[in-house]
Amino acid sequence: MQTALRTSLPETELASRANFAPATRVSRPLHVSGLPLSIRGLRKSFGDNEVLRGIDLHIPAGQFVAIVGKSGCGKSTLLRLIAGLEKIDAGSISFGDAAVQPEDIRVMFQEPRLLPWARVLSNVEVGLGRDRSSSDAHARAEKALTEVGLTDKRDQWPSVLSGGQKQRVALARALVSRPRVLAFDEPLGALDALTRISMQRLLERVWRDQGFTAILVTHDVAEAVALADRVLVIDEGRIAHDVMVNTARPRERGSVELAGLEGSILSHLLSADDRT
Amino acid sequence: MSLIDSVSLPRNFRLPRVDGLVQWIVPLAIIAIWQVASVTGFVPVRVLPAPSDVALAGWKLLLSGELIRNIWVSFWRASIGFLIGGSIGFAFGLANGLSQLSAKLTDTTLQMVRNVPHLALIPLVILWFGIDESAKLFLVALGVFFPIYLNTLHGIRTVDPHLIEMGRIYGMSDGELFRRVIFPGALPSIFVGIRFALGIMWLTLIVAETIAASSGLGYMAMQAREFMLIDVVVLSILIYALLGKLADSASRVLERLTLSWHPAFQKR
Ligand SMILES: Nc1ncnc2c1ncn2[C@@H]1O[C@H](COP(=O)(O)OP(=O)(O)O)[C@@H](O)[C@H]1O
Numbered sequence: 001m002q003t004a005l006r007t008s009l010p011e012t013e014l015a016s017r018a019n020f021a022p023a024t025r026v027s028r029p030l031h032v033s034g035l036p037l038s039i040r041g042l043r044k045s046f047g048d049n050e051v052l053r054g055i056d057l058h059i060p061a062g063q064f065v066a067i068v069g070k071s072g073c074g075k076s077t078l079l080r081l082i083a084g085l086e087k088i089d090a091g092s093i094s095f096g097d098a099a100v101q102p103e104d105i106r107v108m109f110q111e112p113r114l115l116p117w118a119r120v121l122s123n124v125e126v127g128l129g130r131d132r133s134s135s136d137a138h139a140r141a142e143k144a145l146t147e148v149g150l151t152d153k154r155d156q157w158p159s160v161l162s163g164g165q166k167q168r169v170a171l172a173r174a175l176v177s178r179p180r181v182l183a184f185d186e187p188l189g190a191l192d193a194l195t196r197i198s199m200q201r202l203l204e205r206v207w208r209d210q211g212f213t214a215i216l217v218t219h220d221v222a223e224a225v226a227l228a229d230r231v232l233v234i235d236e237g238r239i240a241h242d243v244m245v246n247t248a249r250p251r252e253r254g255s256v257e258l259a260g261l262e263g264s265i266l267s268h269l270l271s272a273d274d275r276t
Numbered sequence: 277m278s279l280i281d282s283v284s285l286p287r288n289f290r291l292p293r294v295d296g297l298v299q300w301i302v303p304l305a306i307i308a309i310w311q312v313a314s315v316t317g318f319v320p321v322r323v324l325p326a327p328s329d330v331a332l333a334g335w336k337l338l339l340s341g342e343l344i345r346n347i348w349v350s351f352w353r354a355s356i357g358f359l360i361g362g363s364i365g366f367a368f369g370l371a372n373g374l375s376q377l378s379a380k381l382t383d384t385t386l387q388m389v390r391n392v393p394h395l396a397l398i399p400l401v402i403l404w405f406g407i408d409e410s411a412k413l414f415l416v417a418l419g420v421f422f423p424i425y426l427n428t429l430h431g432i433r434t435v436d437p438h439l440i441e442m443g444r445i446y447g448m449s450d451g452e453l454f455r456r457v458i459f460p461g462a463l464p465s466i467f468v469g470i471r472f473a474l475g476i477m478w479l480t481l482i483v484a485e486t487i488a489a490s491s492g493l494g495y496m497a498m499q500a501r502e503f504m505l506i507d508v509v510v511l512s513i514l515i516y517a518l519l520g521k522l523a524d525s526a527s528r529v530l531e532r533l534t535l536s537w538h539p540a541f542q543k544r
């Protein structure tokens with residue numbers, strides 16, 4: 001199934017594969033700009049619903065972490081807490097010793113959340129935060145658009161873009177301020193299989209180029225093992241499993257090694273499911 | 277998304293050149309048939325004068341300056357009333373859409389007042405203002421208020437909360453959030469309110485001028501009725517129709533200009 005898809009991938013895919021020339025075949029980002037993330041005893045409830053019951057986690061700077069877990073287990077809540085979109089009930093989240101600016105942490109959601117009344121380029125400029133009105137805003141936004149391969153769409157309305165293109169604009173908007181932590185909440189969940197794979201390549205490429213700390217929530221275990229250095233399984237409000245993925249990049253999708261990992265993570269998820 | 281696509285699909289099949297003219301075929305045909313029916317005596321002139329007679333009456337009134345004066349008076353009343361009622365409605369819509377407190381304070385009251393048909397207030401308004409200008413302005417403003425209020429409020433409340441959260445995440449200030457997210461998001465709905473309000477504006481004005489006025493198109497029609505000048509009566513009605521159409525077209529042009537991002541307005 002996976003190999004069948006791979007052979008029929010569009011040109012964009014081939015082009016990005018060409019970028020993985022032997023010299024750039026590294027498994028780590030070229031340079032790490034990311035922030036480390038430490039979470040201690042993190043708890044969060046909504047009314048009587050105790051969603052997170054004590055999360056302890058350290059993510060080294062520049063690591064690519066995937067978070068999986070059954071629906072409603074609190075993945076989005078954890079991500080929103082990290083991004084500062086929800087109040088912490090107990091515990092702490094810290095980003096190393098550095099003073100964190102709002103522009104340092106960006107989130108991408110399943111919905112692109114583009115302003116329909118702003119052209120693609122202005123939508124990307126929104127991502128500059130307080131630098132929105134600076135003189136180089138245009139140039140920076142264009143550079144971010146180039147990174148996601150959408151320069152030619154700069155003057156379009158979002159409504160004419162495809163789902164994958166909209167998500168790429170959202171990615172450019174998240175990248176334009178050069179964030180040091182990028183949190184993704186099922187960003188590819190609404191895309192078709194082919195677009196998904198080329199978006200996964202794109203995510204991996206920008207992560208490798210920019211070296212931010214990446215936290216990807218996904219329900220697709222194959223995606224998690226293909227992209228991440230480390231996969232966390234959340235169950236009953238805690239981190240139930242913490243699995244390192246040591247496979248070298250670029251990774252061969254559907255390889256025996258990844259399939260084995262995928263299988264074992266899936267069985268963790270299923271056993272959690274059986275208990276309820 | 278796919279719904280919008282399929283709705284605007286017929287645009288693809290439209291012939292571009294004929295577009296502006298096609299809509300006038302039916303009105304012109306009606307006038308032609310009407311003229312023939314009147315000239316041949318099929319329709320008695322006492323019931324409906326021929327279009328040519330109406331045009332002649334219009335020409336005479338135009339020369340005497342009476343027509344322009346009355347149109348101007350009605351137009352003035354309509355616009356001032358619209359501006360007053362529209363801005364108050366817009367202001368309340370904004371306030372109640374943006375502030376919970378304001379909504380709690382005033383929305384219920386406004387919803388109750390809305391259930392009184394504003395034309396039912398005419399006797400009261402005459403007692404208050406006589407047949408003064410302020411009577412007409414008051415009625416028009418009141419009539420225009422509600423569609424603008426309701427649609428502004430609805431527009432603001434239905435702005436995608438995801439977009440608002442996005443604006444906050446990207447550090448927009450309250451002012452910026454309003455200017456870049458909330459107002460543009462509410463605009464399509466505000467335009468619906470404006471189009472509704474324009475209809476109500478003319479209706480209110482016609483009724484008010486017919487009942488209590490000493491100038492304006494409605495007054496001109498009532499005067500003409502007293503003197504059995506049926507051609508002038510018909511002329512007044514036609515001018516009302518024309519002005520209504522003009523106001524609607526103007527709002528459509530404005531809509532097209534400001535909502536060019538909307539899939540429904542995109543050129544293909
Ligand atoms: N704002 C909120 N108010 C109340 N309950 C919430 C809120 N956000 C999430 N929840 C609840 O918290 C639980 C976890 O939600 P979420 O983090 O979105 O799960 P996941 O992303 O893993 O599917 C769910 O039971 C959900 O109903």
Ligand SMILES: [Mg+2]
Nearest residue numbers: 075076077185
């Ligand atoms: Mg979720």
